[in-house]
Amino acid sequence: MGDDLNGPEYQVPEELRSHITITTLDRIYNWGRRSSVWPMMFGLACCAIEMICVAASRYDFSRFGMEVMRPSPRQSDLMIVSGTVTKKMIPQIVRLYNQMPEPKYVLAMGACASGGGPFKEGYNVVSGVDKFIPVDVYVPGCPPTPQALLNGLIKLQEKIDTQSIRTVRWYKREASEPIPIPILGPDLIDPRDIPILDAKRASVVKPDVPENS
């Protein structure tokens, strides 16, 4: 702690400076959260290897308080979507996201997670994880270098710094809704699309039905 936390409004007597810091609730709260962002141990594809490298000795993200990778979504703050999101996998990803406790963040690592990447045209590929869950930071690259991922994580910390207890969604009166889990039908079905799907079908089928038969 120390100087960077200290609010300027109150003067702390000289002899107490090393023991007492006066700051705002937002700052101490954000400082605590930004210094212990625990990512979920969750690798999807190639990018996961670079994520492991970031955890290893040369790049070492424990410098940012992130070394505690949790295998369980219940204990993690950050989901690093590291790789291609496929239609077969997205129900699990959404479920994992729903299981994470607030406050939670999502970092889309690499081209695939951000927008489908080189595999975008594939029939089993979701064009970016943000079609289903909200993303806080996008890191470009295929795969992003460890430096790029570190930069993305620093950007996430900067984002956390700007948040305020009064406005964040997890202190709102109404509980946040879980994201509906996609269904594996003849193709991937987003439950939020079902009304559109029904309407579309109605508009197609109706003219075919003979009125007086």
Next chain:
Amino acid sequence: MTLEEYTDRFTGMLNFDERKGYEGYIVHSERLVEFARTIRDELGYDYLSSVTGVDYLPDEQIEVVYHAYRSQGGPGLVFKVQVPRINPIVPSLVSIFPGADFQEREAWDLLGIRFEGHPNLRRILMWEGFHGHPLRKDWEEPYFEESEKPFNSRWPEGKAFRIEENKPFKKNVQYPPEFTPDGWIPEADTALYSGMVRLGAKDAGNGRSLETDQILVNLGPQHPSTHGVFRMVVSLDGEEIADLQPVLGYLHRNHEKIGERNTYLMNMPFTDRLDYLASMGNNFGYALAVEKLMGITPPERAEYIRVMMAELTRIVSHLFSIGTLLNDLGAFFTPMLYALTERELILDIFEAVSGSRMMCNYFRFGGVARDLPEGILEKVYELVTERLPRKVDELDTYLTDNEIVRTRSIGIGVLPREQAIEYSAAGPVLRASGVGYDVRRAESYSIYDRFDFDVAIRHNGDVYDRYLVRLEEIRQSLRILQQVVRDIPDGEFQTGKPQYQVRVPPGESYGRVENPKGELGFYIVSNGKPNPWRYHIRSPSFINLTAFGEMCKGHKIADVVAILGSIDIVLGEVDR
């Protein structure tokens, strides 16, 4: 003895494939099983390397292509079965080559070929209920633009658009017109669960032992020890494994469909992303397959550079594999850190050579993309003579005689020699079971016949032996690398002028290399156009998983992750 002598027995049912650029035999589907038994038992082709299908849309035919080899080494045998495109039925070869199991399921899933007599013909990469068989040539994906790249719609200026803007759901989805989501019941894996072996009931009522309940456990797809998005359904009798079924496809990203739209050169960076720990090894296999079709050979220097890169890649991959195996055995991350430190040094070389740490995209047809930068040979020399041998010995000292490693891995996940061949296991898994089959020696490619190295081999076929084989292979790779650095000549690094659009004559080719995970094969069919008609990848991790269930039976649940770690799968290659 040659196959020709057998044509009498198969009168009219066995013909030479006489299409230009093609090789092998065409067998009538009625006699396929008999033919397969003959070549296995009488001719010694006991190793079925690859099974795949090709959709010949203009001929209204589907062809199933088999590549068989002898486990002692030597050239292979290609045989094919042709069936009509509508409702194609081919007899299954699982009873003769159990290694065909997953590959036939894949062919059913992606091409809709029904294999009669297959014990478990379900979809493997896509989910049950998915509409259509995507690798059929007339099946169009939701983001379909044109059947071949480069897309003309993208070509003229000012026409740039995002494909999702044109799609009704702004997403990569399409539904059959009659589909209603209301009545849809998602596939709940009931077929999978009900097909699992149940042990609990077997002792019921005899009064001697307690009846135990059978538990089904799902491991993955999100699990720290599955090396990615791999899922397995385990049926447990107490703590013991009664049955295990891998569930794949969570990273199926349609390499083959995309690859058939791409031009030949465009596929090179995609091969990087197959086994993403060994990108240049994949490049090598693909380059070999296409070069075989084109009939060109790279210049000397390029061959040396290729071997150097492939062997460095092998070291990288095996280091990573040993690290993750120790992770799975419970030594969380410390051995991994040792391995990754060395891996980073090799990645530095890759970055200097190709511009990228992991996805190198360095090989080209007839050579490599660019020459080695200055000073890199000295760096490699220092690494392979000074640092890496020392570090491998260090890993060896720390791990090999460690009591916990030994008790957790000796006698675990045993794959006997005969089973390893039957299941078409490849790479360290095969060699740890006492089969000295290494493509570099068995059917030498590139310039591997010039180098002095031994094929690492062990005989117990357990987790420990697979680990030892990998360790030994790192040492052998270092030996090769020392010779490469000593002998590498000056000269060209590319045959002819580098081209964006290569001309590939019509025909088929199967190029295979010994990748760190095992035999990686590329089966390519060209019809003379700039895009491959068929682009199939025989991926070692995928086929090694066929034997995974067998290896696990009777072991404890905690051993599953160790056995999986010893097979060393990479999901990018398993699911493609």
